[in-house]
Amino acid sequence: MADESSFDIVSKIDLAEVDNAIQQTRKEIATRFDLKGSLIEITREERNITLLAEDKMKLRSLDEILRQKLARRGVPLRGLSFSEPQAAAMGHIRQSASIQEGIPTEKAREIVKVIKDTKLRVQTAIQGDQLRVRGTKKDDLQGVIKLIREKDFGIDVQFTNYR
Secondary structure (H helix, E strand, C coil), rough: CCCCCCEEECCCHHHHHHHHHHHHHHHHHHHHCCCCCCCCCCCCCCCEEEECCHHHHHHHHHHHHHHHHHHHCCCCHHHHHEEECCEEEHHHHHHHHHHCCCCHHHHHHHHHHHHCCCCCEEEEECCCCEEEEEEEEEEHHHHHHHHHHHHCCCCCCCCEEEC
């Protein structure tokens, strides 16, 4: 029997890059004419980013700037889930974004089902918050990677430990 190859399907976001994007957003806010002197805050605690602004227009500007900076730093926007803006104290508007870590179980099951439906000769196992795909033919493994990249599961995924 030929050697078995494998790779992992994971979902990880580099928090250092998120912090860098937040810092760049703060710098741009300080220099933007339309936002200067306004009460605008952006903070990150653990895996949650909070945006706070005086009104919806300023919140929208803050959101756009943050998304641009994240994209420029290579942070996948589909790895963040933004909540609807909500009223906060003193008439301000608050929005939060949670940073995804790992593949949720229901998404993992969905990915496994899609892989099984292809009839490629690979085995897929859910290992905590990631998936391991094994097979004897590299072509089958590459077929799985191509399939996962083409299909939208609503989460950001990367492929690691290809051996």
